[in-house]
Amino acid sequence: MNRGYMGRVLMVDLSKGEFREETIPDEIYEKYLSGIGLAAYLLYDRIPRGADPLGPENIFGFVSGLLTGTGSLFSGRWMVAGKSPLTGTWGDANCGGSFSPAIKRCGYDGIFFTGMSEKPVYLYIKEGKPQLKDASHLWGKDAVETEEMLQEQYGPGARVAVIGPAGERLSLISGICNDKGRIAARSGLGAVMGSKRLKALVLDGKKRILPYDREAVHKLSRKCNKWVQFQPPLGPSIGPALIGALLRVLPTAMAMDGMVYKMILRQWGTGGLNQMSPEWGDSPVKNWKGSNVDWPLKKSKSADPDLVKKNEFIKYHCYSCPLGCGGKCSMTGKYSETHKPEYESVLALGGLCMNEDTDSLFYLNELLNRAGMDTISAGATVAWAMECFEQGILTLDDTDGLDLTWGNSSAMVALIHKMINREGIGDILADGSRAAAEKIGRGSGKYTVHAGGQEPAMHDGRQDPGFAVHYSVEPTPGRHTIGAQLYYEMFQLWKRVRGLPKKLPFQIYHKNSKYRATEKHALEAAACSKYMNVVNGAGLCMFGTFLGIKRTPTFDWLNAATGWNKTPEEYMEIGMRIQTLKQAFNIRHGVDPRANRLSDRALGIPPQPQGANKGRTVPIEKMMEDYWRQFGWDPSTGAPTGETLAGLGLSVE
Amino acid sequence: MSYTIIDTCTGCGACVRICPTRAITGKKKDVHRVDGNLCIECGACGRICPSAAVKDQFGHVCVMIKRSQWKRPAFAGDICMSCSMCIDACPVHCLDLSEAKGAKDPHGYPWLKDEKACIGCGFCEAECPVGAVTMVVPVPKEEPRKSRPAAETAR
The missing domain is CATH 3.30.70.3270 (Alpha-Beta Plaits)
Known part of the structure; x- marks a missing residue:
């Protein structure tokens, strides 16, 4: 019976150079879906308690999604999962491009690696035969060069995922790249791959991916595509920026409809918010200390979406995406082209460091993509170093003569080169701001902004407390792609799932209500987490799901592709099971969920004296407790209770 | 399911050369065989076979078609x-x-x-x-x- 998934995973033991195929029973897919759920199921008890994330006993894997290749839209996401060396918790990272279907076309839903190779190797799979090949000649090459070399050797059909020099040097903020610059950046899993001396995966499979009812999947896709293609002209990019300013001054907020964001994505990509977001208070400025007052339109103009778009010569679509928020841009200087800098990269390397130099944003974007380093964490770490420099904790002697005053773009470029090469101060900063502060000491720790060791993304919890909650409570702390009050509005889950509070599009409410720790907010946050686990199990893109559950029919696609007949509530329970298992993984590894709370500064402790989020404090303790209670976890510790585990059919120690 | 080759095969090797997954093996002038694990049912072997020796996944013998067609x-x-x-x-x-x-x-x-x-x-x-x-x-x-x-x- 065709059910959209391949039913097998590949286990690669890098120490022994052995391969083992495992057949996954159907009921596992029914309980965990594929993708991140399958990874959580397989890794929970296989990674030994207390395993060193960079040691041979850590297992990490590449997984595709259940819907990938079945004819559904937005299903081009692949994920890596393992124990994170950055946070010591469950770690996963998500990326688009063309790699996700390649995993399935090799006949697997996931490829997992254990052990550690003695010399650099890469995995090559063709015609059902996996092989480990010598990668000595590739070691040290950047992600784009490596991909080009491997594609030259194996043809354009070979899909490549690769680590750059940052991953090789075990930078804890490194990721894994594909398609010459799309990167699964978070959780520091590039370092895990580097520790195993696995340079790349080259997949050239041709297996067919067969859903239960392709025509039914296609029918849903056609309906969804109509919404995606609806695109009125949006005018110049100053429009959203001014709307951002208006949203800031109004005492009220408005529930958002995902169609609006979809139009922005279609027009400019994620960068459409480059100017709107700081105006609105959504994007942190100056290492989370500043506000829109420090980063007015005059300065944020350096990343004006229209300006960025001017360099775009073609839109970039991930596999099966009708939207195409990505782009390829031409640039001058050392590199001739780059993937269009994403919102996160632009704000982390721009506003967070007060950097107004547009050329440096493009250059750093390409440099970090090639190095395989996370732009969010790299930008945030540089911002932290700049504040330490301002406070006199770091001096010119410490920085090897680099003048790290706010916005000094040439010093930033030099510093990031050092981080990638682990030279001088760069060696300390290459592991993120928390690790760096531990090494430097001298009170520098109070300027770090992190959750469990991972720098949060460029969405401010003081503007949308939902972000602060998810940064703090997720089993992978510091994650912005799970939930927020804004996301809940856009997912529109209440239209399909019973018992969820309604938040009608464009409904107006008072801003103060966002900061109240109510049961309703906890219910919404829990719903976001559950739903995103389903989405990540299905391999869908979060931006696609922002269209709303009626327009992007995740549950219906899953039913059509698998032939199951599950209700939305049953899918949400699967999401809850995956989330609980990930949390149980953390407990098993001795993580205290309370310790992953976001840093004070990003929560408005003390509140900001000026700007969009003036006077705002997030009642985080209560919000975290409420969230845990929603999952049936112990509200005082965040640990899943025995009753909850049993209810979900999870047998964990 | 996969394509199969029956004994009218003359072993000319046309299918081996066109198969995109290298699922077909056999000695020259001998009856060839299809590896069911590799076959993706693209049907190229059936379209190219000059001796009507390929059956599709439903058991129908495939008809040769001129490649330009x-x-x-x-x-x-x-x-x-x-x-x-x-x-x-x-x-x-x-x-x-x-x-x-x-x-x-x-x-x-x-x-x-x-x-x-x-x-x-x-x-x-x-x-x-x-x-x-x-x-x-x-x-x-x-x-x-x-x-x-x-x-x-x-x-």
Whole structure:
């Protein structure tokens, strides 16, 4: 019976150079879906308690999604999962491009690696035969060069995922790249791959991916595509920026409809918010200390979406995406082209460091993509170093003569080169701001902004407390792609799932209500987490799901592709099971969920004296407790209770 | 399920050369066999076999078709959403994304880059959700007028 998934995973033991195929029973897919759920199921008890994330006993894997290749839209996401060396918790990272279907076309839903190779190797799979090949000649090459070399050797059909020099040097903020610059950046899993001396995966499979009812999947896709293609002209990019300013001054907020964001994505990509977001208070400025007052339109103009778009010569679509928020841009200087800098990269390397130099944003974007380093964490770490420099904790002697005053773009470029090469101060900063502060000491720790060791993304919890909650409570702390009050509005889950509070599009409410720790907010946050686990199990893109559950029919696609007949509530329970298992993984590894709370500064402790989020404090303790209670976890510790585990059919120690 | 080869096979090797997954093996002049684990049911072996020795997954013997008459994908640019599903589905990688036409339409669209490599499997058509790919028998191109048009009509 065709059910959209391949039913097998590949286990690669890098120490022994052995391969083992495992057949996954159907009921596992029914309980965990594929993708991140399958990874959580397989890794929970296989990674030994207390395993060193960079040691041979850590297992990490590449997984595709259940819907990938079945004819559904937005299903081009692949994920890596393992124990994170950055946070010591469950770690996963998500990326688009063309790699996700390649995993399935090799006949697997996931490829997992254990052990550690003695010399650099890469995995090559063709015609059902996996092989480990010598990668000595590739070691040290950047992600784009490596991909080009491997594609030259194996043809354009070979899909490549690769680590750059940052991953090789075990930078804890490194990721894994594909398609010459799309990167699964978070959780520091590039370092895990580097520790195993696995340079790349080259997949050239041709297996067919067969859903239960392709025509039914296609029918849903056609309906969804109509919404995606609806695109009125949006005018110049100053429009959203001014709307951002208006949203800031109004005492009220408005529930958002995902169609609006979809139009922005279609027009400019994620960068459409480059100017709107700081105006609105959504994007942190100056290492989370500043506000829109420090980063007015005059300065944020350096990343004006229209300006960025001017360099775009073609839109970039991930596999099966009708939207195409990505782009390829031409640039001058050392590199001739780059993937269009994403919102996160632009704000982390721009506003967070007060950097107004547009050329440096493009250059750093390409440099970090090639190095395989996370732009969010790299930008945030540089911002932290700049504040330490301002406070006199770091001096010119410490920085090897680099003048790290706010916005000094040439010093930033030099510093990031050092981080990638682990030279001088760069060696300390290459592991993120928390690790760096531990090494430097001298009170520098109070300027770090992190959750469990991972720098949060460029969405401010003081503007949308939902972000602060998810940064703090997720089993992978510091994650912005799970939930927020804004996301809940856009997912529109209440239209399909019973018992969820309604938040009608464009409904107006008072801003103060966002900061109240109510049961309703906890219910919404829990719903976001559950739903995103389903989405990540299905391999869908979060931006696609922002269209709303009626327009992007995740549950219906899953039913059509698998032939199951599950209700939305049953899918949400699967999401809850995956989330609980990930949390149980953390407990098993001795993580205290309370310790992953976001840093004070990003929560408005003390509140900001000026700007969009003036006077705002997030009642985080209560919000975290409420969230845990929603999952049936112990509200005082965040640990899943025995009753909850049993209810979900999870047998964990 | 997979394609199979029956004993009318003369071992000419045409199918071995065209199979995109190298699923077919056999000695020259001997009956060949298909590895069911590798076969993706593209049907190329059946279309090329001159001795009617290939059965499809339903057990029907395939009929040879002249390669110039094999169906090839035609793309409807106005429906296409640039999602590249067809490009990924192609087992011989004969499709590619075009350059963007300009600022007005900045998306790339699929096109048949390597016409000779196309095996007419139709996976691109089957996997396109919006029906932007149709498999059609290629119409001979209007050749530039040569000196002897009569020869053309005689054929």
